[in-house]
Every structure is written in structure tokens, then in C-alpha cells.
Amino acid sequence: MNKTYYCPDCGSKLEKFNACAAINYFCPKCKELKSSKRILKEQPKEDISAQK
Template sequence: MKQDLCPSCQEELTFKVSGSVRGEQYLCHACQRIYTRVAKCPDCQQTAEKIQACGSVSYFCSHCNELKSKTRIQFEYNDAL
């Protein structure tokens, strides 16, 4: 299972909020920082939009104009402001 690691201290992040305006948020208990997880297209590195339907999750890259499998998506963690 893939772990979500803090970009500052490499400790495991804890899921905090889903469905907020800022997206999915994660908390680092060691740093006391909150991060927003951003999905990136593995081909062009542009932000990909999460698509959920009938229990499955995929991501859509508007730059490539195609669906991307969740297994190929790369995640980036940015400070939540």
C-alpha cells in the first residue's frame, strides 16, 4: 500500500478533509502542517481532475484530453493556505 509522506520530514500524512473547495487535505502530525494533494498527469505533468463514477476512480487530463488510470497518476503535496 502506497503511503502519503510529508514533503518536509517524510513522516506519514493523515487524511484530514475531502470534498472541500481546496480538495483533499492531509495533516503531518510531526510538522503540524496541512497539505493539499494534487493529482498530476504522468505524461504531461499537468493537473488532472478526479472523476468518480459507479465506485471507480479515474483522472482526466484536459491537456492530453484523455482519461488516466489512478494507478498511473502521480501525486504532489502543496502547503494548504
């Protein structure tokens, strides 16, 4: 079962990478890695990017 995670900064879907027993999350819109402590497990109700 694949879970979908979302970027805490822009709200887009994150890509999950597994390497060397570490799990990393990458946001293709922000073009940077995101901390697993900050990722969102539910899709944001509001468009986060519109707030900036």
C-alpha cells in the same frame, strides 16, 4: 481534504471523477483518461512536456 494529482505524461493537474464506485482521472491537456496506477501524487520538478 482534496488531494491534487498530476498527469504522468504532461505534468498538468488531473480532474477526478467519481462514478459507480469507480474513480477516474482525466487530463484536460492530453484530453484522455489516465490510469490511477500511473498518476503522480507530487508535482513534477521538471517540465515533462519540455522533454518531448
